[in-house]
Amino acid sequence: MLEIKNLHVKLEDDDTVILKGVNLNLEPGKVHAIMGPNGSGKSTLSYVLSGRDGYEVTEGEAWLDGVNILDLEPEERAAAGLFLAFQYPVEIPGVSNMTFLRTAVNAQRKARGEEEMNSTEFLKLIRERAKTLDIDADMLKRPINVGFSGGEKKRNEILQMAMLEPRMCILDETDSGLDVDAMKLVAKGVNALRDPNRAFLVITHYQRLLDHIEPDVVHIMSDGRIIKTGGPELAIEVEKNGYADIKAEVA
Amino acid sequence: MALTQAKLDATEARLAAMDAPAQGAGWLAQARGGAVARLREMGLPGRRDEYWKFTRPDSLIAPEAPRAAVFEIDEAPMFDEFDRLKLVFVDGVFDPDSSDDPSLAGVEIERLSDVADTDIHWARDLYGVLEARGQSPVARPLAALNTGYAKDGFLIRVTGRAERPISLIYRHETDSSDAILHHVVRLEEGAELTLLENGPAAARFNKVLEVDIADGARFNHIRAQGRDHERRAATHIFARLGAESVFKSFTMSVNGVMTRNECVIELTGDDAVAHVAGAAMGDGDFHHDDTVFVTHDAERCESRQVFKKVLRNGAVGVFQGKILVKDGAQKTDGYQISQSLLLDDDSQFLAKPELEIYADDVACSHGSTTGAIDADTLYYLRSRGVPEAEATDLLVLSFLAQAVEEIEDEALREAITARLDAWLARRRG
Numbered sequence: 003m004l005e006i007k008n009l010h011v012k013l014e015d016d017d018t019v020i021l022k023g024v025n026l027n028l029e030p031g032k033v034h035a036i037m038g039p040n041g042s043g044k045s046t047l048s049y050v051l052s053g054r055d056g057y058e059v060t061e062g063e064a065w066l067d068g069v070n071i072l073d074l075e076p077e078e079r080a081a082a083g084l085f086l087a088f089q090y091p092v093e094i095p096g097v098s099n100m101t102f103l104r105t106a107v108n109a110q111r112k113a114r115g116e117e118e119m120n121s122t123e124f125l126k127l128i129r130e131r132a133k134t135l136d137i138d139a140d141m142l143k144r145p146i147n148v149g150f151s152g153g154e155k156k157r158n159e160i161l162q163m164a165m166l167e168p169r170m171c172i173l174d175e176t177d178s179g180l181d182v183d184a185m186k187l188v189a190k191g192v193n194a195l196r197d198p199n200r201a202f203l204v205i206t207h208y209q210r211l212l213d214h215i216e217p218d219v220v221h222i223m224s225d226g227r228i229i230k231t232g233g234p235e236l237a238i239e240v241e242k243n244g245y246a247d248i249k250a251e252v253a
Numbered sequence: 254m255a256l257t258q259a260k261l262d263a264t265e266a267r268l269a270a271m272d273a274p275a276q277g278a279g280w281l282a283q284a285r286g287g288a289v290a291r292l293r294e295m296g297l298p299g300r301r302d303e304y305w306k307f308t309r310p311d312s313l314i315a316p317e318a319p320r321a322a323v324f325e326i327d328e329a330p331m332f333d334e335f336d337r338l339k340l341v342f343v344d345g346v347f348d349p350d351s352s353d354d355p356s357l358a359g360v361e362i363e364r365l366s367d368v369a370d371t372d373i374h375w376a377r378d379l380y381g382v383l384e385a386r387g388q389s390p391v392a393r394p395l396a397a398l399n400t401g402y403a404k405d406g407f408l409i410r411v412t413g414r415a416e417r418p419i420s421l422i423y424r425h426e427t428d429s430s431d432a433i434l435h436h437v438v439r440l441e442e443g444a445e446l447t448l449l450e451n452g453p454a455a456a457r458f459n460k461v462l463e464v465d466i467a468d469g470a471r472f473n474h475i476r477a478q479g480r481d482h483e484r485r486a487a488t489h490i491f492a493r494l495g496a497e498s499v500f501k502s503f504t505m506s507v508n509g510v511m512t513r514n515e516c517v518i519e520l521t522g523d524d525a526v527a528h529v530a531g532a533a534m535g536d537g538d539f540h541h542d543d544t545v546f547v548t549h550d551a552e553r554c555e556s557r558q559v560f561k562k563v564l565r566n567g568a569v570g571v572f573q574g575k576i577l578v579k580d581g582a583q584k585t586d587g588y589q590i591s592q593s594l595l596l597d598d599d600s601q602f603l604a605k606p607e608l609e610i611y612a613d614d615v616a617c618s619h620g621s622t623t624g625a626i627d628a629d630t631l632y633y634l635r636s637r638g639v640p641e642a643e644a645t646d647l648l649v650l651s652f653l654a655q656a657v658e659e660i661e662d663e664a665l666r667e668a669i670t671a672r673l674d675a676w677l678a679r680r681r682g
Contacts, residue, residue: 009597052636053632053635053636054632054636055628055632074642075635075641076635076636077634077635077636077637077638077639077640077641077644078635078637080635080637080638085636086636088633091633092629092630092647093632093653094630094633094634094647094651094652095651095654096650096651096652096653096655096657096658097647097648097650098656101647102634102637102639105639105643105647106634106637106638106639107638109638109639109640109643110638113640115640145651145654162637166637166638179353221579251541
């Protein structure tokens with residue numbers, strides 16, 4: 003589904019090179035996890051894929067269903083089916099969650115040449131999907147993420163994902179700042195979206211999220227490269243021994 | 254202080270171009286005569302005046318109004334969905350045929366042009382009186398001109414709780430209209446009124462609203478300034494607040510090449526509350542000036558000024574806001590914020606926040622900021638599939654929301670937001 007080939011990325015403003023040749027092939031129906039120490043480039047990978055400013059791709063491609071998404075604007079990538087659940091969702095006062103989501107859903111539909119969703123359909127769908135994530139009507143009416151707790155913000159990200167129905171979902175450290183109960187709720191939301199036609203890339207420091215969202219493939223990233231790939235057992239190994247062993251083994 | 258020759262000439266040229274309202278011995282004629290005398294003493298504003306440093310008064314004082322095309326738009330009139338008493342003016346003249354019968358339980362409504370010889374004691378004590386009080390310490394000559402020459406407007410006395418809002422609708426139908434309207438509102442003790450105003454009014458509009466709010470009374474004011482592109486307006490609100498009274502005023506402005514909205518508030522009774530807010534969006538040759546002067550002259554009063562402007566393509570926004578706390582106005586709570594969102598490098602925002610405090614136990618704060626769209630926030634919206642132009646407009650609404658939220662009534666708040674949203678959507682095409 004998403005094929006990342008030899009991706010090299012540096013910061014736009016200086017010569018700092020962050021990604022040094024990342025290769026990943028994310029298949030439909032599969033959950034891939036990327037683990038790695040701080041500064042290994044995990045979050046940068048998610049930003050570059052979703053089109054954030056400030057990075058320069060010096061080499062490589064990222065093909066989503068036959069399109070190199072690195073050539074697209076962020077909104078075009080979203081319409082093409084890419085979604086990033088942010089590590090730090092942004093607070094936007096004065097715009098209700100509901101208004102925002104409806105704008106986003108319909109903007110994507112319009113971009114794909116589909117019919118826009120009317121407000122009755124939209125309301126019905128959002129209520130149903132919000133329920134799974136324990137999001138009440140009041141939270142939908144509130145301004146985007148304003149005054150939300152860490153758990154509410156992350157659940158809100160998953161709600162957006164559920165409403166936008168992307169084919170390629172990237173979760174950037176969705177577990178950060180969450181207690182166990184909040185994490186379970188988020189994981190439940192994510193698992194409900196697992197589907198043979200959808201691929202997931204879960205970025206995390208810790209194995210604990212992967213107890214709840216079970217990955218098919220685990221990659222270890224270090225210094226801008228994937229240094230090791232394996233099954234779920236790789237995550238357990240990291241939890242037990244840390245990254246140092248793997249780095250040493252690869253070096 | 255003697256006026257400069259240039260100022261004298263400009264003032265006399267303007268006065269020569271006016272047709273004076275009927276003279277007489279009645280109270281109204283006297284009030285008008287007094288205003289004209291005041292005006293001659295202070296002269297019309299000039300470009301060198303400190304209070305007009307950021308806004309060129311030329312087009313507002315010229316003997317003839319610059320023309321303004323009538324803007325045709327296929328959109329339901331503002332406030333159309335609200336149950337209200339409609340009073341319609343066309344190019345500054347009351348049009349009874351388009352209006353409701355001006356009667357409302359708990360409210361006395363008199364047309365200014367009908368009262369010349371009638372002794373309406375309450376209006377006699379207010380017409381031009383609050384305006385005259387507001388001439389110090391800063392002169393507001395356009396308001397004196399208004400008092401002297403306004404032929405139309407309403408005198409509204411509220412004795413109870415008005416069951417529905419009074420809605421003043423200002424239609425603009427002639428390219429060259431030059432309208433002067435003067436309204437007076439008196440809220441008796443414990444009375445309540447919501448006043449709505451909307452429409453471009455005229456090619457050039459000079460309006461004064463004097464509001465006297467007795468103890469425990471509440472006055473709500475929501476204004477949507479018409480969006481005719483070339484219109485010009487100089488408006489003044491003079492409000493005097495009694496003890497435990499409440500004054501809340503919100504203005505939305507989109508378009509208009511020249512707008513100067515002055516709001517002069519005097520808190521004269523203890524525990525009174527005055528909030529004034531504005532949300533303005535301008536494009537191109539838009540010039541929008543909010544000038545506010547709040548005087549605290551009683552204890553434990555609260556005043557709040559919240560002004561937001563979104564400017565692009567060379568539009569100019571001005572804010573001059575002052576809080577004056579007089580000796581003895583202890584426990585004053587004064588707040589003022591003015592912010593602009595500049596969507597490009599050509600636009601500018603000029604702000605002059607001022608505090609002058611003579612009491613020692615007060616909490617006053619003021620702030621002013623100028624900024625651009627936040628890149629991270631824009632990226633967040635775009636990453637959800639919202640195209641850049643639409644995402645920017647969502648952030649424009651987000652920015653203005655803090656001012657719009659000053660409107661107490663939820664339905665009115667939503668109506669204003671919907672207008673701002675529609676304006677942005679139309680502009681996007």
